[in-house]
Amino acid sequence: MRRNYDLDSVLDVAAAEFNRRGYDGTSMGDLAHALGISKSSIYHHVSSKEALLGLALDRALTALFAVLEETGSRHGRARDRLEHVLRRSVEVLDAELPFVTLLLRVRGNTHTERDALERRREFDRRVTGLVTRAIEEGDLRADLDPALVTRLLFGTVNSLVEWYRPDLGAGDEVADTLIAVMLGGLERP
Amino acid sequence: MRRNYDLDSVLDVAAAEFNRRGYDGTSMGDLAHALGISKSSIYHHVSSKEALLGLALDRALTALFAVLEETGSRHGRARDRLEHVLRRSVEVLDAELPFVTLLLRVRGNTHTERDALERRREFDRRVTGLVTRAIEEGDLRADLDPALVTRLLFGTVNSLVEWYRPDLGAGDEVADTLIAVMLGGLERP
DNA sequence: GTCTATAAATTGATAGAC
DNA sequence: GTCTATCAATTTATAGAC
Numbered sequence: 001m002r003r004n005y006d007l008d009s010v011l012d013v014a015a016a017e018f019n020r021r022g023y024d025g026t027s028m029g030d031l032a033h034a035l036g037i038s039k040s041s042i043y044h045h046v047s048s049k050e051a052l053l054g055l056a057l058d059r060a061l062t063a064l065f066a067v068l069e070e071t072g073s074r075h076g077r078a079r080d081r082l083e084h085v086l087r088r089s090v091e092v093l094d095a096e097l098p099f100v101t102l103l104l105r106v107r108g109n110t111h112t113e114r115d116a117l118e119r120r121r122e123f124d125r126r127v128t129g130l131v132t133r134a135i136e137e138g139d140l141r142a143d144l145d146p147a148l149v150t151r152l153l154f155g156t157v158n159s160l161v162e163w164y165r166p167d168l169g170a171g172d173e174v175a176d177t178l179i180a181v182m183l184g185g186l187e188r189p
Numbered sequence: 190m191r192r193n194y195d196l197d198s199v200l201d202v203a204a205a206e207f208n209r210r211g212y213d214g215t216s217m218g219d220l221a222h223a224l225g226i227s228k229s230s231i232y233h234h235v236s237s238k239e240a241l242l243g244l245a246l247d248r249a250l251t252a253l254f255a256v257l258e259e260t261g262s263r264h265g266r267a268r269d270r271l272e273h274v275l276r277r278s279v280e281v282l283d284a285e286l287p288f289v290t291l292l293l294r295v296r297g298n299t300h301t302e303r304d305a306l307e308r309r310r311e312f313d314r315r316v317t318g319l320v321t322r323a324i325e326e327g328d329l330r331a332d333l334d335p336a337l338v339t340r341l342l343f344g345t346v347n348s349l350v351e352w353y354r355p356d357l358g359a360g361d362e363v364a365d366t367l368i369a370v371m372l373g374g375l376e377r378p
Numbered sequence: 379g380t381c382t383a384t385a386a387a388t389t390g391a392t393a394g395a396c
Numbered sequence: 397g398t399c400t401a402t403c404a405a406t407t408t409a410t411a412g413a414c
Contacts, residue, residue, distance in 0.1 A: 003397080005397080020296070025213035027388075027390080029389080040400085041398050043392080107214065109210050144366055152348070156348065158351075159341070159345065177338070181333070182371075182374055185372070186370055216408080226379085226380065229380080229382085229410075237409080238409090
């Protein structure tokens with residue numbers, strides 16, 4: 001426990017704590033305890049518990065959309081852009097794990113949460129577009145539904161937050177295996 | 190909202206509500222409102238909010254372990270038993286969606302939750318054994334880590350709870366696509 | 379099997395001093 | 397940037413009548 005926090009360091013601790021017990025399961029008292037400061041001191045940095053959640057979710061979403069922007073302008077095959085999105089998404093998950101984890105657990109209870117869910121859906125739509133194009137270009141098997149494939153793909157990627165821990169340093173093997181299995185299974189037989 | 194509940198019907202509503210707002214985000218007041226009865230009436234059926242969660246988690250775990258028992262005695266190839274476990278797990282997810290969803294969101298805050306997490310880990314260990322044997326029998330590519338493969342496999346299966354809704358009746362297509370992609374990607378090139 | 383009433387504790391948040 | 401003190405609301409759970 002340290003002292004003299006700024007907003008960013010408070011956010012780091014809060015995200016970790018929210019993930020440990022769930023957002024609703026974490027009280028401002030729990031947060032204060034984890035920070036080593038009093039409850040009321042938290043309100044110097046942020047106006048409410050919900051605002052804290054909002055900042056954390058925004059950080060995850062910003063990082064994920066940055067991945068799409070990278071590939072959006074590229075003019076290669078859709079299949080290769082899809083592979084790039086998959087690999088970079090695993091990297092974002094590795095780099096921003098607490099924030100992405102939080103994002104994936106949001107249920108839509110409040111306006112803040114529903115806002116984040118809508119941005120996630122937009123991300124899905126754009127990846128589905130990529131899968132559709134890869135099928136049209138003949139690189140992926142055409143007998144599967146693009147929306148279903150996208151859900152399975154990102155279901156697999158997102159499931160990493162349930163067990164992956166960055167400090168083990170095995171991020172590359174995970175991305176390699178995931179891409180080998182999933183894209184291997186999606187390529188035309 | 191109906192009246193004259195028994196334990197099972199209370200459990201159905203509770204599981205649905207826990208999934209809607211998260212276990213911690215759901216108060217006994219919310220539950221009472223969803224049931225159309227008073228808060229205190231719930232305590233006639235169950236001794237505490239946590240006991241309600243325990244019953245729901247047990248139902249999911251019982252159904253999942255039943256799948257393993259089905260295949261445990263079979264003497265076919267491990268690859269085929271693995272495919273069977275995958276397909277039946279999707280079916281369990283379809284049949285017991287609210288309970289399995291709840292199970293997959295448990296964080297380990299209480300003894301009840303930690304107990305459920307330990308039983309989940311046991312399930313994982315037994316599936317990992319199946320993957321290992323399938324590799325030894327030469328049916329799956331040998332360059333991948335069995336534990337990692339198991340996590341990706343069930344990460345994909347479990348991610349279904351995030352979007353799959355039984356009433357759409359597309360359960361078979363989901364299982365077929367999932368198995369085609371995942372096992373297709375795992376078979377030796 | 380359900381109710382009203384209420385207890386006892388915890389919650390998110392504010393006031394105002396240092 | 398942090399503190400103590402406090403509030404109003406909400407929470408889980410119980411008592412006891414119908």
